[in-house]
Amino acid sequence: MDAKDFDHWVDTSLSAFEAALDGLVPASAPAGLGEAMRYAVLGGGKRLRPLLVLASCAAVGGDRFAAMRAACAVELIHAYSLVHDDMPCMDNDVMRRGKPTTHVAFGEAQAMLAGDAMQALAFDVLTPDDGIAPALQARLCALLARSSGYDGMAGGQAIDLASIGKQLDECTLRDMHRRKTGVLLQASVVMGAACGPASAQATQALSEYGAALGLAFQVVDDILDVTQESHVLGKTAGKDQDANKPTYVSVLGLGAARTLAQDLRAQAKRALAATGLADVSHLSLLADSVVERVN
Template structure:
């Protein structure tokens, strides 16, 4: 499985490198900033989930590649904006200075805007997908990224900073700020792979549980890992008074809930006989990761 994931990561990186605007093309500084953030590496979890979901419903992974990489652009845009001083104010991402530390706040903001726009261009023009599939991909991504999805989760996260820990608000933030784009990745793979409505609904249910498990693990690692392991500044959320699972439940309580959401994800995989697929292996990684 590790070899397969390494191969798919290389395929994803090659597609991104080939289809992003060349760094030398005007406006060159903007394109440099876009490439700096997208090609910084990272886990490529969301595009990997999309490719695995496509295969799980019987499609060829290559069919989902444009949509998978579009989701990665949306994710990267969100990281650029999340790191800005007006948001989480972070200096380190993926083991190197954040986009705004290198290119300035204004250009970082515009680089994120450009990546989000480009993502929808890739979705709308995804080859090997029908017009109906492309329209559905656009709708899924827009819902996951907008005010009722990731952006709404970010707003709730900002509003909760410095407030008393609140279980319901935490669930909202985790579901939308992190979970919705993970769910959209799985749905996109299912749509591109021409999955049935039942299969795509199961992928959405899986995404909900994996997204929550992922964020619980993320909150735990923020308290237990170091900067070299994480590739970003550890302990910053706690120091800033952010709403986290550890703040609400304590470290052991957060671990218990991560385990519960992991079990729920595996129940979905088992019900669809997906536990021994690449999708099942990725689900294992999401919940057992150390960075």
């Protein structure tokens, strides 16, 4: 697959995804809550997690409706986590996706509620009255809950907050980012595979691909934090360094961090080769986009 075909797939997939997500996030939620939710999740972001769900589902010949619901649910969880992480009690950031963070735009209380509501909505989206078999609903809910809870994203954020000003070795740093960022990206891939008749071999290899990609994403994030400007990133550059947070750049150095990102991309592609699936080109090119991105 060439770059033009891949870009067309991305554009087509994201157009369908944005339409689906727009229809699922209610503007009618009371007292301005719907407006805050829609501000937080619509019209911005890389949408990497939804693309991973859809690409993985396509690779295993899965159910597109279930995968689109899973894609929306994952992005709702991701968006809720950003709203909460940006608040003054956590990372205290004022810019996200090139615009004021949700608590700056709507106030802290409304932002907290918007995050809470998006988290609940994610699981509502995965349990429609029809269209997804009950067993698959349960599987998708379990994958999403485990990746976003204490052993995943929330646990990683707790370690992150507890590590400010501390020296971490690479093993501890890797565990923190595996939980905070990597596990939800990995779950996106596995959720997509769960929507189709994936073999145990393919599912395991896709999970390994997702784990390598998730770590690569964070390594690149740490690199960009010190090499790009805020207007390119769409968020405050140099924030982790200013907050004295451990990163791959501070622990390994910039050159070694860049080498690690390339090694993780190669690891992800080896995992794809082990899936036994006929066409994993979308997933392979998504790995390239993660490592080569500039924001």
